[in-house]
Every structure is written in structure tokens, then in C-alpha cells.
Amino acid sequence: MEETFNVIKELMAQYDDSFYIYDEKKISGQINILLENFSHYEFLYSIKTNPLDPIVKFVASKGFGADAASAEEVVIGQKAGVPYEKILYSAPGKTRKDIEKTIDKAIIIADSYNELVLINDISKQKNMHTKVGLRVNIDFSMDGGKGSSSKFGVDEHTLIKQKAFLNSFSHIKIVGIHVHLRCQILDHSKLYRYYEKIVELGLFCQETLGWEMEFINLGGGIGIVYSLAHDTPLDMEKLSRDSQGLVQRFKSKLNARLIIETGRFITCEAGQYVTRIVDIKESHGTKYLIVQKGLNGFLRPSIAELLMDYSPENATLKASEPLFTATDAFEVMIPDGDKSCLEKVTVVGSLCTATDVLVKDAMLPKATIGDLVIVSKAGSYAYSLSPLLFSSHGLPYQFYLTTESKIHICANDAG
Ligand SMILES: Cc1ncc(COP(=O)(O)O)c(C=O)c1O
Numbered sequence: 176m177e178e179t180f181n182v183i184k185e186l187m188a189q190y191d192d193s194f195y196i197y198d199e200k201k202i203s204g205q206i207n208i209l210l211e212n213f214s215h216y217e218f219l220y221s222i223k224t225n226p227l228d229p230i231v232k233f234v235a236s237k238g239f240g241a242d243a244a245s246a247e248e249v250v251i252g253q254k255a256g257v258p259y260e261k262i263l264y265s266a267p268g269k270t271r272k273d274i275e276k277t278i279d280k281a282i283i284i285a286d287s288y289n290e291l292v293l294i295n296d297i298s299k300q301k302n303m304h305t306k307v308g309l310r311v312n313i314d315f316s317m318d319g320g321k322g323s324s325s326k327f328g329v330d331e332h333t334l335i336k337q338k339a340f341l342n343s344f345s346h347i348k349i350v351g352i353h354v355h356l357r358c359q360i361l362d363h364s365k366l367y368r369y370y371e372k373i374v375e376l377g378l379f380c381q382e383t384l385g386w387e388m389e390f391i392n393l394g395g396g397i398g399i400v401y402s403l404a405h406d407t408p409l410d411m412e413k414l415s416r417d418s419q420g421l422v423q424r425f426k427s428k429l430n431a432r433l434i435i436e437t438g439r440f441i442t443c444e445a446g447q448y449v450t451r452i453v454d455i456k457e458s459h460g461t462k463y464l465i466v467q468k469g470l471n472g473f474l475r476p477s478i479a480e481l482l483m484d485y486s487p488e489n490a491t492l493k494a495s496e497p498l499f500t501a502t503d504a505f506e507v508m509i510p511d512g513d514k515s516c517l518e519k520v521t522v523v524g525s526l527c528t529a530t531d532v533l534v535k536d537a538m539l540p541k542a543t544i545g546d547l548v549i550v551s552k553a554g555s556y557a558y559s560l561s562p563l564l565f566s567s568h569g570l571p572y573q574f575y576l577t578t579e580s581k582i583h584i585c586a587n588d589a590g
Contacts, residue, residue, distance in 0.1 A: 179576070180510055183449055186574060186582075187547060193450035193468040194572035195558055197225070199233060201445035202554075203578060206237050209397070209437065212415035215422040217434045219263055221396055222248040224497075224555035225442040229575045229583050231255040234441060241281075242395065242436040246273040249281045263392055263434070265310055265353050267326055271297065284308040284353045284392070286328055288337065291347065298346035308351035308392065309341075315372045317357045317365055327355070331376065338384055349386050351431070352377055355394030358438060358496040361406055363414040369393075370418060374425055374433070381429065388431040396438010401504035401552060439497070439555035446554020448473040448571075452509075452546045453525070461536075462520045464509075466548050469524015469531040472571045473553055474498075474561035476505045480532040497556040506551040507533055512540025522548060526566050 183196060209218055219242035220234040226248065232255045235241070240261030241252030246269075252262045262281035269283075269290060274297050277283060285291045285307050298305040310328030314321065322331065334341070341349060354373045360366045370393050377391040400406040422433065450472055454465040470477035479502045482492055494500050507522055517538045524531040533550065542548075563570050575583040 178580075182576065182580075182582070183447070183547065183549070186572075187449060187451060190572055192569070192572060193448070193466075193472045194574055195446055195448055195553060196574045196576060197227065197230060197442065197446045197554055199229075199445075199575065199577045202230065202233060202441055203237075205441045205445070206234065206239070208411060209435075209440070210237070212411050213418060213435065215419060215433065217261075217432055219261070219392075219434060219436045220441060221436050221438050222251055223559070224396075224437075224439045225446070225557070226251050226559060227573060227575065227585055228255070229577075229585070230442060234437075239437070240434075243277075243281060246276045249277040253280050263308065263353065263390075265308070265355075265392075267328075269293075278303065278305060282306065282308060282351070282390075284310050284351075285349075286310050288329060288340070291341070291344065291349075295344045295347045303346065305347045306350045306389065307347050308353050308390065309349050310353045310355075311376065313354050313356065313372060313376060315356075315369070317360060317369060319365075319368070328353070334380070334384060342385060349380075351388060351390035351392065352380055353392040353394065355436065358396055359398040359401075359494060359500060361398045361400070361409045363410040363417070366409070366414060367417040367421075371421060374421060374429070377431060378425065378429055381431075388429060390432040390434055391429075392434040392436070395436030397435070397440035398438070399440055399443050399552075402501045404503060405501065442554035443552050443556075444554060446552070446557060448550040448553035448557060450524075450548050450550075450571075452542055452544050452548060455542070455544055462518060464520050464522045464539075464542055464548070466522060466524055466533065468568060468571055469522075469526060469533055470528075471524060471526055471531075471562055471565040471568055473533075473550055473557050475500075475556060476507070476533045476550060477530055479504060480535050481530050483535075497560065504552060505534075507537060507539065508549045508551070509540050509542045509546050510549060511546050512542040514540045516541040518542075525568075 219240040221242040223244045235255045235257045241257045243249040243264045244266045249264050264281040265284035267286040312325040312328040312330050314331040380386045381388045450466040452464050478499045518541050521535045522533040573585040
């Protein structure tokens, strides 16, 4: 920790601007947790969580495939060395151009009946025979109830009615399914029951719809602990034991790859957002620490503060992934502040909006202008999810700290 902090200080002294720093050791540790616990499963790295080139390459080098949510992410995965059969491209609303661009680079997961027709049409034009997957809106909820309306996939109960249509294509063949219901499930029994339902659905697709199932994508992602007060870590050992049992139960009936999408698990805790205090002032009894880049560097903490402002006291806020998970998700630290003197402060950025708040009324060590402010859990849904161009301040830098303590400086347009 001390070692990384010294690196952070040196980087700020040298680059004089806000940045993200990602730690390969932590990424590697997370990868190993998954590999050790789920030996019968394949993993796809969810590129949307952090598409940074050295990260995607490193994760790919460990044998992970790519969960691509756009045609561009398919290309990112391909450039990182992920082979065709390990890139699964799943998103609603793909255009003809998206499909044409990716049909030879990834397994495309059709998100609707129309999309199946479109992929078949493109395959015919290109004189190809394409294996595809189908995203299914499963008739089951994470909490054990019935399914509900969704913009993702086709409703499970419609499959049987569409059997003839689904098996009528001349140039595509459905060989897999993809389901993703919810993020941040930390209850291993809920997650396991969900996996079990999807594998049962896979068996139904094989036995009743007549598909030769090559893969079952159980979706993602593996959650992490954001709130030390409210989150209980996922019990990996139990999930691992039950998931291996699931493989044993179905292996005589199904010969399909079982796939899990990593979601934020790989990168979230490996990233920190670093900015620094450029001014300090008081107004009507509130002490403001003004940092160089607030929400135009890292958006998610501001959304948490914004939601709290508009919620009645004691309201239970529903997570709205991946924009918002919990109000106490991020730790804001001032490592060089005076720890013997805590002060109640509000940390804000310089944008022309009162929403530009990293944390409100927090007890933090007494700070001075120039001190660094570090925000935790900034490795996923951070750089790529923030309005970096707001007010034309220039982009934050991104640094990748390798296991050998080398620093990759990633492309950035900041002046
Ligand atoms: C299909 C799919 N897979 C994986 C993920 C990532 O999982 P998480 O948000 O839990 O990190 C998402 C997130 O929206 C998703 O939609």
C-alpha cells in the first residue's frame, strides 16, 4: 500500500493532473480466485467494466474470453488476442453494420427474433453458415418469483411457440443461450439457484427445441463488496462447491461449455481514482475541498450523492447498475491529511453544477491545498462511464502498474 502510494505521489508530481491507476497484482489475484473456484467453467471478461488495452490483454493472456457489449468491444477483444469462439457479443439493438463488422470475429448472441432474421440475412449474403446464441429473458426472478418484462432477449415462454420459426433458418443455427438478470448478487444460494435454472433451460433447448447446445452463458457478474456496513462477501467456496455439483448433475445430458461473465469482479478493486485539492473554502458553515476533477473524472460517487439528495430519509435505494450501487460504495481518502484532526468536509469538483460532489459532510483528516484525494473501487465503470468531456477540462490519465512495478501510460488527450 505504502509502495503504491509513493508511486501515486510521483505520478501526480510528474503529470500534474488527475488520473486512474490500476494494479495488475490485484487483477491477477481476482483472476486466480475465479480459476481456483470454478475449474469446470469458462470465464468471459466483461470489457464494458474496463476496456483499457493492457488490462484486456492481461486478462486474455490468462485464458479468459471476452463478454462484448458492442461491435467496438468485439474489436477490442480481438485486438487483445481473444479468439473467435471466446468472444460472445451480446447487446440489444445491434445494427446491420454492427453484425457485418463482427460476424467473423465473435459468436453473436441474437437479442430478438428480428435480429435472428437479420443475422441469417447477412450470413446468406456473405455465403456463410453462422452459429449463434440467443439471449433469453428467463421466466424466473433472482428472488425466486416469476420473470418480468425486459428489453433484453426474448421471453422464455415464447420459445416453444416459436420452435418452428427458430429452427427454420437457412444460414444460421442456434447453439447456445445467454441469460443475465441482475448484477451484484452476493448471496451464493440465490446465484446458484439462478445458475441451475439456466442450465435447466439449456437442457430444455436441447431436448425440446432440438438445438445442439454448444454453450450456456450464465451471464454475470460476480459481485464485490462495496459497502462494508451492508454487504456480505459472496461465499466463493459454497458457490464453487454447488457449481461443481451442477456440472456433475448435468454432464451426462449436456455437453455444452458453461460460461460465466466476470462483470466488475476482476477490475473494480484494482483501480483507484486520484485527484488533488486545488482550493479550500467555507460557505454558510460548510467547508469545501475543491478538487481538480470531480465528476468529470469519476462520475459514480456523484450519482450516489445526488440520489441521497432526492431520497426521503431512511429510504432504501434500489441499485441501478452500473451507474449506482450503494450510497457508501466508495472510500474517499486524503492520505497526507492530518489524521489527528478530523474535519467535516464536502469534496467537490470545479464544474458548473452543484452535483459535482465526490462526498458530502465526510469526516476526513484536515487537508491543505495540494493534498491528494484518492477514491477507491475505481477500476470498473469509472473512466468509461464518466462525462470526461464536460467543460473541456481534458481527460484524466490512466496508468497501469504491472506485477513487475512497471508503469504503462495509456493514451490520453489531456493538454
Ligand atoms: C450481460 C451482462 N453481463 C455482465 C455484466 C457485468 O456485470 P456487473 O455489472 O455485475 O459487473 C452486465 C452488466 O450490466 C451485463 O449486462
